[in-house]
Amino acid sequence: MATVVGIVILLFQFKPFLAAADVFCDNLKVVAASLPKNISSSPVHFATATFGQSPDVVYALALCRGDLLNDTACGECVTNTFKLTPPPPQQCYRTALYSVAAYFAVNPCVLAYSADNILAPGNGDDMFLEFWTAKNVTGDVRLITGLIHELLVATVEKAASTEPTRFATGVVDSRTTFPLVYSLAQCTPDLSAGDCLACLRRLLGRINSTTSQFIGGQMYDIRCNFRYESFSFYGGEPMLRLGPSLAPAGAPTPTNKRRISKPWVIPIVVVPLAAATFLCFTFYSRWVKAHHVGSTLRYSGSRRAQDMEGEKQLVWHGKNSEFSVYDYERVQDATNNFSDGNKLGQGGFGTVYKGQFREGLEIAVKRLASHSGQGFIEFKNEVQLIAKLQHTNLVRLLGCCSQEDEKILIYEYLPNKSLDFFIFDENKRALLDWSQLVAIIEGVAHGLLYLHKHSRLRVIHRDLKPSNILLDSEMNPKISDFGLAKIFDSNKPEGNNTRRVVGTYGYMAPEYAAEGILSIKSDVFSFGVVVLEILSGKRNSGSKQCGDFINLLGYAWQLWEEERWIDLIHVSLVPESHSTKLMRCINIALLCVQENAADRPTMPDIVGMLRSETMIITQPKQPAYFNVRVGNEEALTPLESCSINDMIVSVTSPR
Structure with a gap:
C-alpha cells in the first residue's frame, strides 16, 4: 500500500485550567502510551481508553483504516498522531488556555480524546470534520x-x-x-x-x-x-x-493504460505523515493559524476584523474547510462592481447580488448597508453560526469579506429564488406539483430537525417563512438567513427568555411575541404557518380576507372544525388522489400552530408524521391567533422594521 498521506485537521474546545492542566496532561500521557499498544493487538484495529478521575479524566478512542493490515503500522500511526496534539502529551502547560477536546483524522487512522465522555452512545456527535x-x-x-x-x-x-x-x-x-x-x-x-x-x-x-x-x-x-x-x-x-x-469484484484491476491516456490526471504526491498544523493560543492574542495540508485540501481557519460592537477583535473559527475570507476586490469583480444588473433583491440590511468568480463559480453576495450598525451584529452572528452548520436543506455559506465599512456574506447561488416567489403567484404556482410541494415541506422539516437536534450548535432560526426558504436548480428547499438565529440552551428546551424579540409578524409564536419566551417550539409554530401557506396559496399576514377571518390560522381552523378542510386547499391540489395526504398535512400544520407551546410537536415528531401514512396523529385544538388579525394594523408596535432579502424583520419589546 502507498505511503500514508498525513491530514491533520482538528476540532477544539478550550477551557481555562491552572494547576489542573498538569493533571489532565499527565493522564493524557498515560493514554498516549497505552492506546497504540492496545490498538496494535486488536484484531479489528480499534481501541478505547479511559484514565484518571473527574474532572481530569481522559476519554479516548482510536481507529485504523480497514485496509491497514499491519499491526505495527497501525500502532505507529496512533503514536505519531498523539505527537501532533496541541500541546503534545510530552509538553504540559501550567497556566494556559488548555485544549480538553481534540479530533484528528490522519489517514490511515483516526484519534479522538476529550475530558467529556465521548465513548458514551450519542456523545461526541458534534465532533465533525470534512x-x-x-x-x-x-x-x-x-x-x-x-x-x-x-x-x-x-x-x-x-x-x-x-x-x-x-x-x-x-x-x-x-x-x-x-x-x-x-x-x-x-x-x-x-x-x-x-x-x-x-x-x-x-x-x-x-x-x-x-x-x-x-x-x-x-x-x-x-x-x-x-x-x-x-x-x-x-x-x-x-x-x-x-x-x-x-x-x-475480485477480477484483475484495470491497467494503468486507461488512466495514463488522460493528460490531466496528475500523479498524487505523497505528503509525509510528519506534516502537521500548529495552533498557538495565548492570553495576549487570539490568533488561529490554519495551514493547507496537501494540494487536495483547503482549510480557512480564521480572520480578524474590528468589531463595531466595541470588542477588540472578531475572530472567525471556520471549521468548514470550504469557508473562506475573500478580498473585497475579488467580490467587487465577481459582481461587476455591484451593478444594478446583478441585483437580486434589496432590504434594510443591504442588497443581494448575483456574482460569478473568474473560475466559474456562481455566488450570491449579501452586501450589508454601511450605515447599519445592527446589520453588523447580524453579519457577525451569521458568520459564526452558519459556517458551522452544514446540511443539504440549509443554504451554504461559502465565506465572507470584511474591509473597513464593507461587511459582505458570500453564499452558494440558488437559481430558483425563494418559495414565496412560487406559492403566492397564480401562474408560477402551476410549476410546482404535489410531489414537489411534499418534498419541499419534508426538506424544510429536515433542515429544522438538524438545527434543533443534530447540528454541532443547537439553533433556533427565529425567522422561518417562505421568503427565507430558497430553492436550488432541482427545487430542493434550503433554509436561509441566519442573521436572527440564536443558539439555545439544550437543557432548557421548553423556553429561554430573551429581551430582544425579532422575527416576522404572522410567523412568530404567541409566547415569544408577547413575553419573549423563545424555544424550539417557536420554529415549530413558524413551520406550521408555512405549511398552511404552501397548501392554500394564501399569506397568513396578507391584506386579503380569508372567509370570515383576516388571518389564515382562524380560517383554516374554521374549515377543519366544519370538516370542509378541502376548501382551504389551492385549486391546483384538489385532485382526490391526494386527499388523505392533504388532510394529514393540514392536521400536522394545525398541531404546529397550537396556542400553548407544550401542545406543539417537536421536529422529530413532525418528520415522523410526514414520513408515515399510518402513524396516528392527534386532533388539534384551537390554534393561536384565532380570529385575530396578524397584519401590520393590529400587530405589536415595532421599535424597528427592516428587511433582509425582501423579508420583513420586526424588532419588538416584550410586554
Whole structure:
C-alpha cells in the first residue's frame, strides 16, 4: 500500500485550567502510551481508553483504516498522531488556555480524546470534520455526480453490513472520459449494523449541491467516516464495483493504460505523515493559524476584523474547510462592481447580488448597508453560526469579506429564488406539483430537525417563512438567513427568555411575541404557518380576507372544525388522489400552530408524521391567533422594521 498521506485537521474546545492542566496532561500521557499498544493487538484495529478521575479524566478512542493490515503500522500511526496534539502529551502547560477536546483524522487512522465522555452512545456527535478536493467535476456533471452518490450509498450500506470490521471499499466507472472513482466507508466496530448505517447516512446527508460536484471528499464523524477520490487511495481490491464496464469484484484491476491516456490526471504526491498544523493560543492574542495540508485540501481557519460592537477583535473559527475570507476586490469583480444588473433583491440590511468568480463559480453576495450598525451584529452572528452548520436543506455559506465599512456574506447561488416567489403567484404556482410541494415541506422539516437536534450548535432560526426558504436548480428547499438565529440552551428546551424579540409578524409564536419566551417550539409554530401557506396559496399576514377571518390560522381552523378542510386547499391540489395526504398535512400544520407551546410537536415528531401514512396523529385544538388579525394594523408596535432579502424583520419589546 502507498505511503500514508498525513491530514491533520482538528476540532477544539478550550477551557481555562491552572494547576489542573498538569493533571489532565499527565493522564493524557498515560493514554498516549497505552492506546497504540492496545490498538496494535486488536484484531479489528480499534481501541478505547479511559484514565484518571473527574474532572481530569481522559476519554479516548482510536481507529485504523480497514485496509491497514499491519499491526505495527497501525500502532505507529496512533503514536505519531498523539505527537501532533496541541500541546503534545510530552509538553504540559501550567497556566494556559488548555485544549480538553481534540479530533484528528490522519489517514490511515483516526484519534479522538476529550475530558467529556465521548465513548458514551450519542456523545461526541458534534465532533465533525470534512475536506473537499478543490477541483470540480467536468463533463456530464449530473451523470457523474449521480454515479458518485450511488457509489457512496452502496459503499455505506456495504460497510454497515460487513462484520466485524464495519469497513468497505468500492469503485465506479462513469463510462465517460471521467476517471474511475474510488470510495471507502468505515464505522467503529463496536457499532451495530443499524447504528453504523445511521451514522454514515447522517454524514451523507451533509452533502449539498455545491459539495456534490467536487471530484473528491472526506467526511469524519467520531464514530464513522467515508472518502471518495478520482484515484486509488486504499490498499487491496475494491469490495464492490459499479458500472457495466467494470469487471466483477475480485477480477484483475484495470491497467494503468486507461488512466495514463488522460493528460490531466496528475500523479498524487505523497505528503509525509510528519506534516502537521500548529495552533498557538495565548492570553495576549487570539490568533488561529490554519495551514493547507496537501494540494487536495483547503482549510480557512480564521480572520480578524474590528468589531463595531466595541470588542477588540472578531475572530472567525471556520471549521468548514470550504469557508473562506475573500478580498473585497475579488467580490467587487465577481459582481461587476455591484451593478444594478446583478441585483437580486434589496432590504434594510443591504442588497443581494448575483456574482460569478473568474473560475466559474456562481455566488450570491449579501452586501450589508454601511450605515447599519445592527446589520453588523447580524453579519457577525451569521458568520459564526452558519459556517458551522452544514446540511443539504440549509443554504451554504461559502465565506465572507470584511474591509473597513464593507461587511459582505458570500453564499452558494440558488437559481430558483425563494418559495414565496412560487406559492403566492397564480401562474408560477402551476410549476410546482404535489410531489414537489411534499418534498419541499419534508426538506424544510429536515433542515429544522438538524438545527434543533443534530447540528454541532443547537439553533433556533427565529425567522422561518417562505421568503427565507430558497430553492436550488432541482427545487430542493434550503433554509436561509441566519442573521436572527440564536443558539439555545439544550437543557432548557421548553423556553429561554430573551429581551430582544425579532422575527416576522404572522410567523412568530404567541409566547415569544408577547413575553419573549423563545424555544424550539417557536420554529415549530413558524413551520406550521408555512405549511398552511404552501397548501392554500394564501399569506397568513396578507391584506386579503380569508372567509370570515383576516388571518389564515382562524380560517383554516374554521374549515377543519366544519370538516370542509378541502376548501382551504389551492385549486391546483384538489385532485382526490391526494386527499388523505392533504388532510394529514393540514392536521400536522394545525398541531404546529397550537396556542400553548407544550401542545406543539417537536421536529422529530413532525418528520415522523410526514414520513408515515399510518402513524396516528392527534386532533388539534384551537390554534393561536384565532380570529385575530396578524397584519401590520393590529400587530405589536415595532421599535424597528427592516428587511433582509425582501423579508420583513420586526424588532419588538416584550410586554
